[in-house]
Amino acid sequence: MNNSTSRRLALLAILAIAMVVVPAVTSLPAGIAGVKDSGCNCHGTEADSSVTASITGLPETYNASETYAVTVSFSGGPSTDGNMNLGGFNLWASDGTFSTVDDSTQLWGPSEASHTESGNDQRSWTVDWTAPESGANVNFILHVNSVNGNEGNGGSSGDMWNRADVTVLGFGDAPLPEVDPFKVLATLVVISGVMLSIVVLYIFYRKNPDSFDWENFSPWISEWLTSTDHKKIGTLYFVQGLFFLGVGGIMALMIRMQLAVPGNDFISQDYYNQFFTLHGTTMIFLAAMPLINGFANWMVPLQIGAPDLAFPRLNAMSFWLQPVAALLIFTGVFSGQGADTGWTGYAPYVVTETTHSGVSMWAAGQLMLVASSTLTGINFLTTMAVMRAPGMGWFQMPLFTWSILVANLMLFLSIPAFGVGLIQVYLDRTIGTAFYDVASGGDPLLWSHLFWYFGHPEVYVVIVPAFGVISEVIATSARRSIFGYKSMVYAMAGIGLVSFIVYGHHMFTSGMSPTLRFITMLTTMLVAVPTGIKIFNWLKTMHGGSLVYRTHTLWTLGFLVTFTLGGISGMFFPSMGMDVHLHETYFVVAHFHYVLVGGTVFGFFAAIYYWYPKMTGRMLDERLGVLHFLTAFISYNALFWPMHRLGVVGMIRRTHTYYITTDDFNALPEWAADWNMLISMSAFLFFASNLIMVYNMIKSLIRGDKAPADPWGGWSFEWMTASPPPTPSFDPHNLPELKDANEHVANEPGIFGQIFRRLMVSDDAAEEESH
């Protein structure tokens, strides 16, 4: 940047500041030195206490729009009778309007009055003041001049002035000006977007400060926008995921502001409904899934020793469908017509005319995400099936890779149902088909089935990769091999299988046959078995180990605490006698935030601290990391733990307000309001604490210590490459070969291993075919 450009920018900045500041300085007469502060500049510079100014006729508390005759007067000072310029006044009010009653006064504006030429020889004047409607307190500032009339000889010397301040109380708090909540959201999103761009620019600048110009920036940015490298796409997914985690978080804060006190009207129910809908959709599809895909993209090829994914261009397409889908999902918001159906979008409400028009675009955006997820599924399953490094059988894959395999298998098999449902909804809304129109014979429950057939595996799709992360981190941190590698894999596969037969518990209260109720109750409880195996295996891994406390270790232990609690609270739902009371209450909200935030998000925070050095070649600041963990873990629990209790006493989900018990009826107990306030405050703390991590990542990227290839002492292939890894990640002509500390494992698979191998494409068969 040359000098003249910077001068121009500086000038523009000064102009911009001036434009903001100038209107502000004239708005208060008492604020800035000038005419008002010195009474009148021709009557001396210091106020004189021998002049007494007074205002009468004002009430103590005004009524809206009522007109009061206000008399201002003064006494004392040098003025003498017969003096043509006996005195003058200036009266300013912070609100309301003045009007004159005779020709002795005039107005300088709607809320500023003064004397006229003909009112120049009086000691008292009267004006009418009409009170405002706002109900806010109104301040009056009166300046009076007492004049000795000697201007003929000696000018205004000896004149005196003084001021008086009066406050008239309003009839209530001034209502704050209405702000469109979407404008707040949009502003915050734009600010985040601008900050993100600045970070991107700054990173580019730091790469090479001398080449900070368009000629160098253009190829650099287009490389990012068109790359098919799994690491670059992984980073893009990751940035998108974190960005939308912030956006979803802001929406959660709006929801919590509304619920902080009962009967609140911070945002209207119209906006509230859109916020909780988009909060759910954003967090699941635009935050959690991209975060997972970010790490999957980065780590799966590295962990299995592959140069890239099997279909790099398909991978790029999977990613670029995401931001476009995000735009579609948010399209309604920009016109105040965001989706307001809940993330579950229950039929037939989702196809009725009382919904916002943004629902169609919301469905269309999710359809693109269905396409994106399907392509990702094909890509990862193929990569793992055919691109494992020599020596790596299925049962030598690192557990994170296994978790991505299970997650993608689940997603791949379940998401078509969601796609079909979305197409039906979209067609119902746009061209008038009647899949869900009850009057024409449509079946609303069909949507519930299609949605939950996908929806339940989906929540496991977002938690299973976190299991993979925890398995990696806990083994490395305890300096041990993971306990029960095979039972870990079977447990994940078991969760994958069970996930398809439990979705009925979302429809316990939708009218279900008694037999199915019982079956679903049992299958839902079954989830606890594989999950329990995983938790006990993690705990046993630490046995006899030597736990090295790093930030990712802390997050992993935090995960074990919160996820176990979430798992236990999950056991309350299958028991239907209890579930009919807990269904759709905050107990559910508490449970799934314990497993999705305390599980998925904590797991991926661990992943960030664990793999960040590998991804960027820079170490994160451990002290900031520990600070982040402590603040986030405490505020997180204060945020979600009280929700259990609120759910049990009957606070239901997705409502704009809640009712507190009165003399006439029972509802929530009085303490529920205090707890909601606590939850809302903790929500802000939790949000703020995560900014520490963002700051840490940016700071470390620029100034962090250089990372070695294997900072934590892990065993899998990603630690073999440099930090950051080269492109292609491994030389295709010289792939690494996995050695095995126990030879018999590769040659003698156990009985389950043999069955499982028969189900999968075996390495030998694939190899034979290729020859």
Next chain:
Amino acid sequence: MSGVTPLFDAIWDDYMFWSILVGAFSFGWLYHHTYYYRAKEGESPNIDNLEVGVFPKEYDNFKLEVTWTVLPFILIVWLTYISWAPLDAVWSQTGPDGYHGSVCEDGQSSNNFIDASGYVRSECYHEIGIEGQQWFWEFDCYGLSEELCATDYATVEGELKPHLILKAGETYLAEMTSIDVTHAVKNTEFGMMEDVVPGQTAYLWMPAVEDTSFLMLCAEYCGDNHAYMVAQITVE
């Protein structure tokens, strides 16, 4: 925890017992290991000789793994078992095999009571109707006498809401329909909810045992005024 329904409280207590047991076991283990097996300051010993590019030495114990597969399985079978009986009570069938008998004859009373297991039992029941629409409830007493069932309006937080007055000691079976979208009747003090899907008739037991007055909420999101779709139910 008390005060929802005797049935809920009974299951809740059982579940809390097992939750605390499982929680104490897991957290005891977790906290012990995280403290006892921590690395010494600045040390990072490589216990299992982890080495980059080498699949680590196997570390497992078949018996242990089978133990914590089988024990949780037995526990969940037990939990399913204790949750089974309440299932029939909550969605009781009508007729002599059910918990609430058949429809009451004229002048017959349900004489309902809560038995030792926390289930409500009645001699017979009365039918009433609930219709949901965006965004209010409508009650229908189906010709029951004023004493058994009456409707009017009550003021809730300054808004007029439907009000259903039932008689204590009587059991009601609500026949529920919706004329537009899916709603759900949530009767917190009866510990019950059921979705009302348009085009279908849903049934919900409303056993009015003791004098009370509470808000009946809509628990399935149904659009703009969902949160304000409330009605008051008084049992007297």
